[in-house]
Amino acid sequence: MPSPLVIPIFIPHSGCPHQCAFCNQNAITRETESLPDSARMAAVIRQYLKYKGTRSRVELGFFGGNFLGLDARHIKRLMANAQPFLDSGVIQGIRFSTRPDTVTEKTLDLVRSYPVCLVELGAQSMNDQVLDRVNRGHTSDDTFRAMGLLEKKGLGAGVQVMVGLPGDTRAGMVRTADILAGLKPQTARIYPVLVLKKTLLAQWYKHGKYQPLALDQAVEISADMFRIFTREGVAVIRMGLQTSGAHDPTVIAGPGHPAFGHLVLSHLLYRQAVKKIQGIADDRTQRKVRLCVHPRVASRLRGDKNSNLRRLKAVFPHLDFEIQTDPAMGSDQLDVKCPA
Numbered sequence: 001m002p003s004p005l006v007i008p009i010f011i012p013h014s015g016c017p018h019q020c021a022f023c024n025q026n027a028i029t030r031e032t033e034s035l036p037d038s039a040r041m042a043a044v045i046r047q048y049l050k051y052k053g054t055r056s057r058v059e060l061g062f063f064g065g066n067f068l069g070l071d072a073r074h075i076k077r078l079m080a081n082a083q084p085f086l087d088s089g090v091i092q093g094i095r096f097s098t099r100p101d102t103v104t105e106k107t108l109d110l111v112r113s114y115p116v117c118l119v120e121l122g123a124q125s126m127n128d129q130v131l132d133r134v135n136r137g138h139t140s141d142d143t144f145r146a147m148g149l150l151e152k153k154g155l156g157a158g159v160q161v162m163v164g165l166p167g168d169t170r171a172g173m174v175r176t177a178d179i180l181a182g183l184k185p186q187t188a189r190i191y192p193v194l195v196l197k198k199t200l201l202a203q204w205y206k207h208g209k210y211q212p213l214a215l216d217q218a219v220e221i222s223a224d225m226f227r228i229f230t231r232e233g234v235a236v237i238r239m240g241l242q243t244s245g246a247h248d249p250t251v252i253a254g255p256g257h258p259a260f261g262h263l264v265l266s267h268l269l270y271r272q273a274v275k276k277i278q279g280i281a282d283d284r285t286q287r288k289v290r291l292c293v294h295p296r297v298a299s300r301l302r303g304d305k306n307s308n309l310r311r312l313k314a315v316f317p318h319l320d321f322e323i324q325t326d327p328a329m330g331s332d333q334l335d336v337k338c339p340a
């Protein structure tokens with residue numbers, strides 16, 4: 001089924017009990033007004049509907065804040081703003097991001113009468129020491145409990161995780177993905193930690209107390225996490241923050257890249273290629289190897305500025321690589337052939 005059009009309504013930092021050490025939603029969303037009124041919401045909805053194309057489903061997503069942490073009257077007001085579009089059938093579902101500790105019987109009751117299809121939990125890590133260090137103010141137990149409650153209520157759950165939080169390790173991040181994937185959310189978002197202006201993390205970075213991951217480290221760990229989630233049937237719906245441009249003035253440091261998700265998928269193809277080549281070409285004779293993929297995947301296989309081909313050549317110097325495309329192949333398929 002094609003993915004729905006999700007119209008984002010940003011509510012930066014609204015409902016947040018405090019500012020988490022790494023977070024500056026105003027920088028990420030580029031919006032400073034916290035709660036949009038009905039006219040603003042209607043304008044955003046109409047604007048995005050132009051991009052609906054052939055998609056049959058449209059959802060409204062409240063992002064950038066802590067939705068269920070909002071005052072009840074604000075939740076009701078936002079939902080009331082969406083109501084005309086729900087009544088007319090223009091929008092069929094609502095999703096929002098919220099902190100795990102705000103998911104309670106009481107808060108879910110507030111949204112019970114609306115077609116909520118996905119609650120995205122900002123889990124970030126399942127390591128309590130890491131959560132404590134970045135002032136999250138909740139623990140992994142809150143995430144376990146929230147996931148259980150959403151399941152009990154029959155509500156779809158998504159998780160958001162961060163790569164490179166202070167005090168975390170590659171093994172720890174893999175463990176976070178393992179635990180969360182085991183809870184069977186519908187979706188996951190993987191965000192590398194960037195040092196954003198006006199955050200506690202920026203101060204730590206300035207004083208040498210935090211060192212962000214290098215881009216290649218963040219890509220490798222995100223690839224590990226992506227594999228874990230997808231292996232369990234969890235759809236990874238985003239990798240990388242929108243504000244990842246190399247020259248983004250709000251980003252002080254960190255593994256930002258405008259096409260971070262593409263880099264991760266490209267790295268996964270590189271790993272797949274290495275494995276397959278090791279299986280067929282171990283006699284060290286100089287020869288040509290054809291890497292066959294669907295045409296849509298060719299640039300991903302090639303890598304950013306041919307980086308995958310260069311790395312393959314470095315690992316297998318006796319082989320000469322060429323890419324062949326075949327529209328009959330699946331988009332996740334990679335074949336390795338040695339022409340005679």
Ligand code: SF4
Binds near residue numbers: 013020024064065122
């Ligand atoms: S990470 Fe989430 S809860 Fe923390 S300040 Fe940002 S929006 Fe609020």
